[in-house]
Amino acid sequence: MSIKGKAYIMGAFEHPLRDAPDKTTPQLHAECARGALADAGLTKDDIDGYFCAGDAPGFGALSMIDYMGLKNVRHLDSTETGGSSYIVHVGHAAEAIAAGKCSVALITLAGRPRQARGAGGRGGGFGEPAPEAGFENIYGGSTHNTYGMCAMRHMYEYGTTSEQLAWIKVAASHHAQWNEHAFLRDVVTVEDVISSRMISDPLHLLDCCVVTDGGGALIVTSPEIARSLNRPKVRVMGAGEAPKGPRGGLDLDLTHSGAVWSGPKAFGEAGVTPADIKYASIYDSFTITVLMQIEDLGFCAKGEGGRFVSDGNLISGVGKLPFNTDGGGLCNNHPTNRGGITKVIEAVRQLRGEAHPKVQVPNCDLAIAHGTGGSLGTRHGSATVILEREA
């Protein structure tokens, strides 16, 4: 069974706040849900499927379903793969809809890392330490230095440079200047990036994403419901997901991500190739995240990512692969340290023709949203969706 064409993203909402001292996390989830429902033209009681991940407080889906008063839920899923969870959820929602388990699925993400630093939440497990804890958690690993290890190895194997990585931030900043909600709106140069202070070699401050409060929500529906709504129809064409980790330590490989598996599954299901893609939302926790995933998804050969992203090739209207036209996690928003849902939201805007006019890709009928959750330097979950505008 394939999910191709069997579900539609009909509602999308990105919370406008980036700093939310006066709201609770459940409140932010609910505000995002209301925004996505209003966007779709549906109401709370239409929701019969609910999807959330480790950022959902308390008992996760059970707490949030009760808090929001969702009384018709007959399918729920709290798959947790870190920041990519919400891209996984789009695929799972499409599967559930295709199987008749629900017809209006709500996906929410929200949180307030700026108010309680480090409280991003990793979900699950009921307090039992991770099996690797005794041998990994003691060494001061963080997102910065574990992604730094990937960048260091990529430079070693392929000759990638800090200047090439900087181009990714430069492109994101060119897009963010048009986004009134973006956390960082100033256009930066390659020199600005490589002269910013070193955080964890070889990643500089401006190689890192922003830390923001806020959230987002999506509504995924059956074809029948989609036809009844007065919004452009964004069809889910393919989805793939893949876990990757050190796998016992033999043949450790930090220069490839799970995108080498999730990407072909999604492209294959959709029946398209990277060359067909008009717009790409690519997870951007760090510049190296983007570079590795662009290679692994097949937009260029492995090791060629540095050259591919240079000279504005990711800037809308300038380069061949317009990416993260909202400014992405690098400049716009990385709510509760999880950038997956905003990747889908900007892809939906592009396919609807509702991106900012300065960054809207002409005739944008096919897009990819791809994410990585956890850490590329230890263990992570990759997720890919291919989305198409229905003519």
Added chain:
Amino acid sequence: MSEASNDPMVRPIPAPVVNLETQAFWDAAREGRFLIKRCVDCGKAHWYPRAICPYCASGETVWEESPGEGAIYTYSVMRRSQTGPYAIGYVTLDEGPAVLTNFLGVPPDALSIGLRVKVRFQDTDGGPPVPVFAPI
């Protein structure tokens, strides 16, 4: 076996989580011995140590003392730290598996991929000593 506190690359390390699967590793660490796990059935060594082989799912895994020598696979020097810069990275042991660790006894600028290193043990805050690596 504890590290000299005047090495600027030494960072305080908390007590590791010890459980039934790994108790023998930590008991050996207290004696300055570095153990890895190897599968009797498929013959492969793995890291971190588990009761069940991650390669063939056999329950026949045994402890093996290792010289703890290998080469740096990758590293990063964390500058955003309240206790000063420290180096984290992976060492590919001569037995095969890669080990996540900290590097000591080497200034940040002297670290490089491929550098030969050997295990040492660093005291922790209230727990057994943990493996760290320094240039041979």
